[in-house]
Amino acid sequence: MSVIDRLADLRAHVRGAVTTPDDPDWEDARQAWNLAVDQHPVFVVEAADADDIAATVRFAAENELRVAVQGTGHGAAARGGELAETILLRTSSMRGVTVDPERRTARVQAGAQWGDVVRATAEHGLVALHGSSHDVGVVGYTLGGGIGWLARKHGLASSHVTAMDVIVPSGQRVEVTDSSCPQLFWAMRGGGGSFGIVVEMEFSLFELREIHAGALLWPAERAGEVLRRWRDVAERLPDEVTSVGRLVHFPPFPTVPEPLRDRKMVLVEAASLLGEEETSALLRPLRELGPEMDTFATGPVEMLIELHGDPPQPVPGMGGGAMLAELPDAAIDAVLELCGPDADSPLLGIEFRQLGGALGRAPEGAGALSSLQGRFAAYMVGMVTGPEAAAAIERHIATTQDGLAPWSTGGAYLNFTESPVDAGQAFGTTTVRRLRDIAAAIDPDRVLVPNHQVRAY
Ligand SMILES: Cc1cc2nc3c(=O)[nH]c(=O)nc-3n(C[C@H](O)[C@H](O)[C@H](O)COP(=O)(O)OP(=O)(O)OC[C@H]3O[C@@H](n4cnc5c(N)ncnc54)[C@H](O)[C@@H]3O)c2cc1C
CATH class of the missing domain: 3.30.465.10 (Uridine Diphospho-n-acetylenolpyruvylglucosamine Reductase; domain 3)
Structure with a gap:
């Protein structure tokens, strides 16, 4: 009897939908938020509750299958779509x-x-x-x-x-x-x-009810001076301010506001707990560069979730990261050569999230990831419109990571890592050893297939 034949057993025990390749809604059921990841599990369970999750895990163990959990599929790329002998367990109905x-x-x-x-x-x-x-x-x-x-x-x-x-x-x-x-x-x-x-x-x-936050935007031709000035400003920012410097090629979509559509821009975004007056004083050196747009305002804290302008719905993306110890002029020059307005880059953008402050200090009793080393986390992304675009983006991400290598910490932040990586790079040798021991003890048969494995692949 094949696994699919034995599914009646699982269906009798779960409230959520169990979808197989023979079902009409198979394409929807197997789709991740990242539309570039083509997932092929044995079947999909959409869990309705904790009992569904437990029943799926037990079914997997009894049938020598594995379980890949997915909330949305934003992080699906590192695991990849080839989910052989694996159940895709979706939790997207459990949103309480x-x-x-x-x-x-x-x-x-x-x-x-x-x-x-x-x-x-x-x-x-x-x-x-x-x-x-x-x-x-x-x-x-x-x-x-x-x-x-x-x-x-x-x-x-x-x-x-x-x-x-x-x-x-x-x-x-x-x-x-x-x-x-x-x-x-x-x-x-x-x-x-x-x-x-x-x-x-x-x-x-x-x-927190209110926040002072926004973005300053210039045409990408100004990127060299803007990114240098932002780097200098960032150095002096107190922990109450978190900032991002980024280069963006806004796509030519109708959903993009008309003044930005299909334009290459350099942006500085920030959120500040200090209020308008103090924040404006800190950002003055940037405003002296005369941004074309300035969206900073004090408003309800909910506006933070819109600040970065992330895609409103699923997209086919391919991304990669780099952890940077510093961002000297030479690093900015390297970025501009590869991803600047005159570069032949297939990327939609590259951003540098400012680290430091509480991110650099391990709090008492912290978990396996206690802090992030380095001053900036870089993340770059391209839109996958087909196999050729995918290959070009993959190559360009690798070239850009190589270009930034002289300033890399050598570490990795797994949320910004979209391909398999040795966990030692993210956690360091001592922590990874402890994580591996715990994983081996709790999951000796490797039933779980996370997007990033702590154990060797
Ligand atoms: C547009 C975009 C914006 C982002 N912004 C940020 C950001 O601001 N800061 C940041 O740190 N990261 C950010 N990320 C990265 C994001 O945090 C990771 O991709 C993360 O893994 C997504 O979690 P998810 O549940 O949405 O994705 P999924 O792909 O559903 O899950 C990712 C992994 O988490 C594990 N997992 C999920 N649910 C469970 C569960 N119930 N039990 C056990 N394991 C589970 C699984 O291993 C799974 O493979 C962003 C990513 C994108 C694409």
Whole structure:
């Protein structure tokens, strides 16, 4: 009897949909947010609740299959689409969010997206350490660390997780906290999805109703002077300000505002907890360069989720990252030669997220990823319109990473890494050894297929 024949058994035990290649909605069921990743699992389970997750894990173990969990598929590229002998377990129907304003915590279900959390917390005057995009999954982001607009003040999102409800690879359900399950609690805060399937995650929130934030934009021909000035300004910014410098080729789509459509621009974005007057004084050297557009304003904290202008819906993307110890003039020159306005670059953009502040300091009792070394996290991305474009983007990302190599820390931030990488690069030798021991103990048969493996591939 084939696995597909045995599915009646699983279907009898789960409330969510089980979709096979013979079903009419197969194409939708197997689709990741990143449309460039062509996923071919054996079948797909759309979990409705924790019992569905446990039943799927047990079915996998009994049938010598593996389980790849997916909240949204933003991080699908590193795992790739060839999911041989693997069930794709989607959690996108489990999007509940509960806020406890007294304790200043939120508890979210496995498939909750940051937009869900922002809506639920804002009405209480609270904010979570979300990232730049409304539809990135809270759980996938936080398992990988999570850097957002308040990161230099409060650090990685993973450092603020307080509890997780987890189905471990044996199918058992475990409440993971510092006191109930300290090893897993440590490993799953930044160590990724190698240890269990999160059913619910609880994390701390921060009191904040308003933020001063925005972007300054110039034509990309000004990129050299703007990026140099931003780098100098960034050096002096206090932890209350998190900034990003970026080069963007805005696509020629009707969804892009007309003044930016199909234009190459250089941008400086920032979010500040200091209010308008103090922030303006800090940004004055940049404004002296006469930006063509200036969107800075003080407004409700919800506006942070729009600040970066991430895609409103799924797109076919291919990206790559680099962790930079510094960004001297020579590094900016190298970037401009490869990705500047005159370069023959297939990328839509390259950005440099400012690190430092709380991101560079390991808080007491932190998880596996306790801090990020380096001053900037670079991320570059291109739009995959076909196999030729994919090859050109892949080559260009590799060339740009090579071009930046002299200033690299040699590390990797897995949330910005879209191809397989040795986990030692992300965690260092001692931490990776501990993560591998925990993964081997909790998942000896390697049932789970995370996007980034901590164990050797
Ligand atoms: C447009 C865009 C914007 C982004 N912005 C930021 C940003 O501002 N800051 C930042 O740090 N990162 C950012 N990222 C990276 C993002 O955080 C990672 O891609 C992350 O892995 C996405 O999580 P997901 O759940 O949405 O994706 P998925 O692909 O669904 O999940 C990624 C991985 O997380 C694990 N996982 C997911 N759900 C579970 C679960 N319930 N239990 C166990 N493991 C699970 C699995 O290993 C899975 O392969 C961005 C990515 C994109 C494409």
